[in-house]
Amino acid sequence: MTTTLPDRSRIGAMGVAVLLHVLLGWALIVGLGVDVARTAQSALATFDILPPPPDPPPPPPVPQVVRQGRPEGRAAPPNIRSKATEIVAPPPVVPLPVPPPVVTAPVAGPGNDASSGATDTVGPGTGAGGTGDGLGSGGAGDGDGGGGGDTPPEQIGGSLQGARLPPELEENGFEGAVEVDYVVEPNGRASDCRIRRSSGNRAIDIATCVQIERAFRFRPSRDGRGRAVPSVMVQRHRWDVERFRE
Secondary structure, eight states, rough: OOOOOOOOHHHHHHHHHHHHHHHHHHHHHHHHHOOOOOOOOHHTOOOOOOOOOOOOOOOOOOOOOOOOOOOOOOOOOOOOOOOOOOOOOOOOOOOOOOOOOOOOOSSSSSSSOOOOOOOSSSSSSSOOOOOSSSSSOOOOOSSOOOOOOBBOOOOEOOOSTTTOOOOHHHHHOOOOOEEEEEEETSSBBBBEEEEOOOOOOOOHHHHHHHHHHHHHHOOOOOOOSOOOOOEEEEHHHHHHHEOOOO
């Protein structure tokens, strides 16, 4: 048999059931020690959100190395199709111009020769006069100059006699001529003797220069003011060494 409860009783029963559930839930919360306020507060807690770290700086640019190659050559001039040989021709020898020889003179002048003179024979002076054997003091010269100026050196002592010759020359004998030039110093002595034309015998050539520098004495050349100055003598000496006979 089924009994139907009125609506008011049904509503009351439902309220009692709801109340029991609420009490039961409260008992569970209190029994478990759950702090509702703290839980709610922790649920609403705020957090500091840090901004993302900045991007790292870009690496410094690597300097670009620019390699400059040699400029390209232009096209070669045309030639017939061929292959060159493996043997390379040597470069042509270009002769260098030879400078003209410089002519020096003991006394400066307007010409191009190594000395000044006015005759066809070689001598120590600069005029054309010969050597006299008289007692006069000399007259006007017959050269190109007008007089005055330098005076040539004058030999006052010494000769080739007494020159030291090697023994073989005295044994075999010798005949010949040697041409030399040397400097007459302001003190009257000879120096810097050189062979201009050899006699054909080296021993004779050396003995000639040695004897000139050792024994010859001069009155030196003098300039227009009377001062002793160096001068150059050019001489030709003839040798006639007789063969020694026992």
